[in-house]
Amino acid sequence: xxxxxxxxxxxxxxxxxxxxxxxxxxxxxxxxxxxxxxxxxxxxxxxxxxxxxxxxxxxxxxxxxxxxxxxxxxxxxxxxxxxxxxxxxxxxxxxxxxxxxxxxxxxxxxxxxxx
Amino acid sequence: xxxxxxxxxxxxxxxxxxxxxxxxxxxxxxxxxxxxxxxxxxxxxxxxxxxxxxxxxxxxxxxxxxxxxxxxxxxxxxxxxxxxxxxxxxxxxxxxxxxxxxxxxxxxxxxxxx
Numbered sequence: 001x002x003x004x005x006x007x008x009x010x011x012x013x014x015x016x017x018x019x020x021x022x023x024x025x026x027x028x029x030x031x032x033x034x035x036x037x038x039x040x041x042x043x044x045x046x047x048x049x050x051x052x053x054x055x056x057x058x059x060x061x062x063x064x065x066x067x068x069x070x071x072x073x074x075x076x077x078x079x080x081x082x083x084x085x086x087x088x089x090x091x092x093x094x095x096x097x098x099x100x101x102x103x104x105x106x107x108x109x110x111x112x113x114x115x
Numbered sequence: 116x117x118x119x120x121x122x123x124x125x126x127x128x129x130x131x132x133x134x135x136x137x138x139x140x141x142x143x144x145x146x147x148x149x150x151x152x153x154x155x156x157x158x159x160x161x162x163x164x165x166x167x168x169x170x171x172x173x174x175x176x177x178x179x180x181x182x183x184x185x186x187x188x189x190x191x192x193x194x195x196x197x198x199x200x201x202x203x204x205x206x207x208x209x210x211x212x213x214x215x216x217x218x219x220x221x222x223x224x225x226x227x228x229x
Contacts, residue, residue, distance in 0.1 A: 042220050042221040045216065090158055
């Protein structure tokens with residue numbers, strides 16, 4: 001079945017450690033996104049990529065990094081510079097990078113906790 | 116002022132009643148509007164989208180858009196306990212470099228009591 005696969009579902013990070021969240025989609029979608037959700041709040045955009053080898057910062061990019069070497073993959077690294085990384089991370093994709101009316105398809109999310 | 120604001124909730128309605136969820140947005144250039152349902156600990160799932168002024172109905176759900184007032188709403192008729200979730204309003208700001216980027220409200224939590 002087509003969809004977006006995020007891994008791991010649960011991840012624990014020690015202080016000062018970098019961690020990488022994986023996101024793979026087999027929907028042949030052009031654009032991919034990373035959102036962060038804190039408890040009781042909406043989604044905030046971290047990074048997005050409309051095409052391979054190109055990506056743009058979202059509203060809260062500090063302390064995060066991404067790459068888009070393949071159309072199917074958009075991993076997110078949470079660096080030690082991100083001081084409050086405990087949150088629910090959602091990877092998403094949309095079919096057409098040029099269209100405004102795109103439906104957003106979400107992965108199942110990854111829970112990151114700092115220990 | 117947030118770009119997308121939703122009534123803060125929580126909202127509680129009895130089973131069978133109509134639940135009304137509201138959302139306002141600040142950018143007049145916004146072009147597409149979405150309602151997502153999110154169960155606790157799960158990812159959001161699309162309920163409705165609307166692009167043009169007026170009403171759009173899908174089963175028990177009706178989305179209403181008024182671009183002049185910068186207002187979009189979701190009505191849930193014959194509310195069921197399974198509708199209990201957080202509802203997120205999302206607004207897409209247009210094409211070009213912003214294509215696909217959406218801004219989300221903080222959500223309204225709905226509880227439907229049997």
